[in-house]
Amino acid sequence: MHRLPNIELLDILEPAYAPCEAFHGACAGTATWLPQRGHAPRGFLGATGRVDDIELVLLVAEPGNPHAHSRFAPDLLPQSMIAQAVDDTYRCFRDGADLFHRNMRHILDLAFPGLALDDQLRRAWITNTYLCSAPEEAGSVPAAASIACASTYLQAQLELLARRPVIALGRKASARVKRLRSAIPDLADRLFFAYAASPPGCNHRGAYPSWSAATKGAQQYVQSSPRSASRLAMPHRRPPRHICYREVTASGTFGRTIPRS
Numbered sequence: 001m002h003r004l005p006n007i008e009l010l011d012i013l014e015p016a017y018a019p020c021e022a023f024h025g026a027c028a029g030t031a032t033w034l035p036q037r038g039h040a041p042r043g044f045l046g047a048t049g050r051v052d053d054i055e056l057v058l059l060v061a062e063p064g065n066p067h068a069h070s071r072f073a074p075d076l077l078p079q080s081m082i083a084q085a086v087d088d089t090y091r092c093f094r095d096g097a098d099l100f101h102r103n104m105r106h107i108l109d110l111a112f113p114g115l116a117l118d119d120q121l122r123r124a125w126i127t128n129t130y131l132c133s134a135p136e137e138a139g140s141v142p143a144a145a146s147i148a149c150a151s152t153y154l155q156a157q158l159e160l161l162a163r164r165p166v167i168a169l170g171r172k173a174s175a176r177v178k179r180l181r182s183a184i185p186d187l188a189d190r191l192f193f194a195y196a197a198s199p200p201g202c203n204h205r206g207a208y209p210s211w212s213a214a215t216k217g218a219q220q221y222v223q224s225s226p227r228s229a230s231r232l233a234m235p236h237r238r239p240p241r242h243i244c245y246r247e248v249t250a251s252g253t254f255g256r257t258i259p260r261s
Contacts, residue, residue: 002048003045003048003086003087003090003121004048004082004083004086005044005045005046005047005048005086005125006047006048006049006050006051008051008160009044009047009125009157009160010082012153012156012157012160013041013044013082013131013153014078014079014082015152016041016131016153017040017041017078017081017082018078019033019040020033020041020131020152022145022148022149022152025148026144026145026147026148026149027132027145027148027149029135030132030134030135030141030142030145031130031131031132031133031145032132032133035071035072035073035074035076035081036071036072036073036074037066037071038066038067038070038071038072039066039132039133040072040081040085040132041085041131041132042063042066042070042085042088042089042131043060043062043063043085043089043126043127043128043131044085044086044089044125044126044127044128044131045086045089045090045093045121045126046120046121046122046123046124046125046126047121047122047124047125048118048121048122049122049123051160051161053122053123054123054124054125054161054164055123055124055164055165055222056111056123056124056125056164056165056166056167056218057124057125057126057127057157057158057161057164057165057166057167058104058107058124058125058126058127058167058169059127059128059129059154059166059167059168059169059173059176059177060104060126060127060128060129060169060170060173060196060197060198061128061129061130061134061169061170061172061173061176061196061198062128062129062130062131062132062133062134062141062172063128063131063132063133064100064133064137064138064198065133065137066133067088067092067097069088070085070088072084072085090121093105093117093121094117099198099199099202100197100198100199100202103197103198103202103207103211104126104197105117106208106211107167107169107197107211107215108120108121108124110211110212110215111124111215111218111219112124125157125161127154127157129146129149129150129154129168129172129173129176129177130145130146130149130150130172130176131149131153132149138198138199138200140172141172146172146176147176147179150176150177150179150180151180151183154176154177154180155180155183155184158177158180158184158187159184162186163186163190163225164190165190165191165192165217165218165219165221165222166187166190166191166192167192167193167194167214167215167218168191168192168193168194169194169195169196169197169201169211170194170195170196170197170198170201171196171201172196173196174193177191178191189221190221192214192217192218192221193210193214194207194210194211194213194214195207195210195211197211
């Protein structure tokens with residue numbers, strides 16, 4: 001089944017697998033590029049249809065330590081690494097691999113009640129505000145590193161998904177996205193905050209009520225907008241690169257070629 005995000009988001013994220021220049025720059029000593037041990041950008045999921053189908057953006061902090069099965073062959077092309085990373089994340093959501101994934105499923109159910117996971121993921125885009133694991137799981141990431149990542153990847157994603165409500169889950173995700181409010185004029189009006197879906201934030205008594213309040217706020221934002229987020233015209237995009245993105249099958253082989261135009 002097709003689980004890759006839409007081509008516009010792939011175009012934004014693919015340079016992170018080149019690998020990203022920041023591994024030797026702002027993120028040196030913080031982020032680790034070691035694919036054979038699972039250390040690569042990962043954790044994003046959803047947006048499996050068109051950009052117009054996306055109704056909600058969920059922001060989390062950064063991926064935790066790689067799971068035992070999360071290993072990438074060192075010679076994989078970026079497209080194949082993205083496909084594997086998405087498949088790994090999808091299985092974790094589908095199976096409720098840990099408390100974080102089970103809580104995220106609950107948040108999706110609050111936002112899109114009565115829909116199956118695959119239908120929810122067509123309407124939602126879930127992404128990290130920092131694409132790589134912190135040096136210590138659930139620990140801090142230096143501001144210089146998180147700013148570099150957000151300005152390169154997160155800002156472009158939120159600009160692409162203009163006028164969609166954005167829910168930042170947890171203290172770190174909230175602090176990182178707040179820095180982008182001056183760069184994205186409409187962001188402050190569509191930004192909502194809630195407790196993290198992972199421990200320790202999710203263990204607070206106010207976590208569940210905060211998720212309910214944030215999803216209700218997002219729904220009210222959509223209803224009060226001149227046009228529903230699910231019916232929005234596609235926002236202006238960056239000029240496409242003169243290459244094609246080859247969709248990767250579950251077996252890792254290339255399928256049909258999708259023009260970037």
